Amino acid sequence: MAKQTLEKVYDPQACEKRWYEFWEQQGVFRAAMNSGKPSYSIVIPPPNVTGSLHIGHALNNTLQDIMVRHKRMQGYNTLWIFGTDHAGIATQNVVERQLAAQGLNRQQLGREDFIRRVWEWRKESGNIITKQLKLLGASCDWERERFTMDEGLSRAVRQVFARLYQEGLIYRGNYIVNWCPRCATALSDLEVEFEERNGHLYHIRYPLIIAGAESQEYLIVATTRPETMLGDTAVAVNPDDERYNKWIGQKVLLPLCQREIPIIGDSYVDPAFGTGCLKVTPAHDANDFEIGKRYQLPQVVVMNIDATMNKEAGVYQGLTREECRKKVSHDLEQGGYLEKIEDYRHAVGHCYRCKTVIEPTVSQQWFLRMKDLAQPAIDAVREKKVQLIPSHWEATYFDWMLNIRDWCISRQIWWGHRIPAWYCKDCGHINVHLEDVTACQKCAGKNLDAETDVLDTWFSSALWPFSTMGWPDKTKEMEFFYPTSLLVTSFDILFFWVARMIMLGLKFRGQVPFHQVYIHALVRDAEGRKMSKSKGNVVDPLTKMEEYGTDALRFTLTSLTAQGRDICLDEKRIEGYRNFMNKIWNAARFSLLNLEDFSCQDMANNALEFTLADVWILSALQRLIADADSALAEYRFNDYAGALYHFFWHEFCDWYLEMIKLRLNDPQATKIQRYSTQLTLVTVLEQCLCLLHPIVPFISEEIWQQLPRKNGHVASIMITPWPKFEERLINKEAEARIDTIKEVVGAIRNLRAELNLSPAMVLPKVLLSLGNIKVREILRAHEAYLRSLCKVGQFEIGTGLTRPSGSISAVDQYGEIFLPLAGVMDIGQEIQRLQKAVNQTKEELEKVEGKLNNPAFVEKAPAVVVEKEQLRRSELQEKLSKLLSNIDKIRL
RNA sequence: GGGCGGGUAGCUCAGUCGGGAGAGCACUGGCCUUACAAGCCAGGGGUCACAGGUUCGAUCCCUGUUCCGCCUACCA
Secondary structure (H helix, E strand, C coil), X not given: CCCCCCCCCCCHHHHHHHHHHHHHHXXXXXXXCCCCCCEEEEECCCCECCCCCCHHHHHHHHHHHHHHXXXXXXXXXXXXXXXXXXXXXXXXXXXXXXXXXXXXXXXXXXXXXXXXXXXXXXXXXXXXXXXXXXXXXXXXXXXEEEECCCHHHHHHHHHHHHHHHHCCCEEEEEEEEEEECCCCEEECHHHEEEEEEEEEEEEEEEEEEECCEEEEEEEEEEECCHHHHHHCCEEEECCCCCCCHHHCCCEEEECCCCEEEEEEECCCCCCCCCCCEEEECCCCCHHHHHHHHHCCCCCCCCECCCCEECHHXXXXXXXXXXXXXXXHHHHHHXXXXXXXXXXXXEEEEEECCCCCECEEEEEEEEEECCHHHHXXXXXXXXXXXXXXXXXXXXXXXXXXHHCCCCEECEECCCCCXXXXXXEECCCCCEEECCCCCCCCCCCCCCCXXXXXXXXXXXXXXXXXXXXXXXXXXXXXXXXXXXXXXXXXXXXXHHHHHHHHHHHHHHHHHCCCCEEEEEEECCEEECCCCECCCCCCCCCCHHHHHHHHCHHHHHHHHHHCCCCCCCEEECHHHHHHHHHHHHHHHHHHHHHHXXXXXXXXXXXXXXXXXXXXXXXXXXXXXXXXXXXHHHHHHCCCHHHHHHHHHHHHHHHHHHHXXXXXXXXXCCCCCCHHHHHHHHHHHHHHHHHHHHHHCCCCHHHHHHHHCXXXXXXXXXXXXXXXXXXXXXXXXXXXXXXXHHHHHHHHHHHHHHHHXXXXXXXXXXXXXXXXXXXXXXXXXXHHHCHHHHHHHHCEEEEEEECCCCCCCCEEEEEECCEEEEEECCCCCCHHHHHHHHHHHHHHHHHXXXXXXXXXXXXXXXXXXXXXXXXXXXXXXXXXXXXXXXXXXXXXXXXX
């Protein structure tokens, strides 16, 4: 790429697309399978095929991209598998809405045509998120893209289903499940969201049957759902409840239905709740279902699949649940059966897809037995074969896994993996098989009905880490990349997805699907509220990427990713990091301007002549590399970003670049000297770009491509070797010297600022009176830095210097600073300024003396700590006396 | 009901071994200093939620209280 002068302001739009295309062209996203190298792999949490990029995706994929880019630079065989999820209910909803717009529904189309329509939709609109992830810079191996409904993954699903069925882990049966009347399908327990709602507790009188006839006596039951009474088949009381236990075995008359139902005794009933009498509706309540099984009560389903009342509801047939509740309540009151209605707040289950109130209903479904699958998965986490990060999620994981319940895996929708079961109409045998069954395996009859239900989408997701790699076939991918190294996900799908992958991975591969799981937080708005369309506080990552640049957004998200914390995203932060991108840009601009006459040469290290600044920055860079490495290794993303931010801006730009201006602008500098500093400059800049690259891929590539470098270099920063920490470059002496210089420069600048001296004004002379000979030596040796960084014409550096008359003074840990400003200074103001310093020093001194005067402290604290305090005391005492003496002499 | 996380500067948050409280943003003052005003220099600002305890010493460890958030659960 030709050299060019950089613009003053970084323009992300101008380069992002260009570099992404360049990377694709170069094939650098493709997984290498080089047998000499270690492997690193991640499978993406597959976004819904209907999805578009939201801020959570942006975070999730930025973190994955950071790890993958980092490992790729470290030389691993790196694979990041991308793919999408067929999202059964969500996708079906989308296509159904499209049909509705044309006045059609899926029943009119028929199953086959409908499925064809979904595939068409997927072809046209199913790759939105793919394009958006590319905009985000994601370095997935796009050639290995998978879809949960594609041929290979479908085969994996069937294989798993068939084996689990054969082993008796999958069974079919009539049980109570969570039914969504809007989606017209069963849901798993996890797909129900409970929310507190204001409701009512209806107290209803159930007349007792005495001597075969309705009596005036009654039991009162309390319920939040009076409409379900139409399906009541018993009333239960606690057998120890002396108010009622005499009635056990008797009957009550069910109001409105004129049905006699038994009174049973069951310890499930809490005598303290409500009236102590519980109406039992086995077909519409999960607990009642259990009670019903214990007493062989009939199950009366009173609703249709859309939650309108069915013929069992008698006169209420055809009403919706809500209408029926009103009517029942009204009729009870009319009949004198309603004791009272109380306000009552309780949790109501809603469909996680469409928010419709769930109707617990008995129906014929398929289930996966979980207990046996859970145990090895619990052990795997306990034994750290799968490491959850942060580890406090383990508690949540164990709690759920230990109380796991069977998983309802069948869905009454059309879009999804059809359950591979065929019912023989001749002998009743259920045929479950990998391939389509055309003749009954038991009676050879050809009279078969295929199962119409499909599987829960999460069933196929559970196989994702190995199904995407070609399992059940033996593939090179499986050999190289399974188990995967890391999974990056959000905690809200820990049970939905992570736990199930561990269980099925262990079951079918005998190995965990991933070694580590990094669980990140939710992105909230600046006030910490969950983002939602209804609140209107959604931050659209794509808009922000356009406004501030993709790198700025990525850096922001990374900086805010501290473990165990939610992320509160304030747009101000994005702006701030956009500014950081610009800072990087301008530092590069400065560097390139000063590297125009530079070309890399082979030169022995000992022939070079480095400045103190050069030696120091190389040393500081080593510390940065070490910090970045350890932060990444421990997934402290915020520390990783923070270390880079601090080093680049506040060490490299603020100090190093300012210091080397001296040499770069010095016409007296020899070629070797100039070359040495230029070499340091380009080295540090390049290594910073490499360290930054995983977070900010675009700007780092844009600048990197323009750096002068040796021949035979690689094509992209993406495949440049990751910087290596070099112990030999650590130079504590240089670091200490720079610290001293920074300290003195700071003190002089502070004085200037407090006196309101214009930065443009060059102070003719400054005196430094320093007690320590080493400090004097350092400052004398590097006086040039002081002169340029403090805008001072001349220094007098010595010890015990007398304060020139009419001088401003300051005292710091090294000694005294005098600015001779005869005639300019305001004595009153100066006394005030010094007095303030005196007060501060006194306060600190009191604290230290408090400690040292405490005999227990001197006796029990470690010697090092005590010595430290003693040293501090003497320093403060000396500072105080100097300050006081300066006030004393102020008028001289 | 059970569990988890949190309460540190005006805001959002760091704080790894218990030993002089930090960052970013915001704010104040001064500067268009030949990379950058999306910038430079300097500065102000905190009873580390509250109460006890352990310790020579607690933001940090222990106990309790309180507030906020989340997860989970078969009290109708």
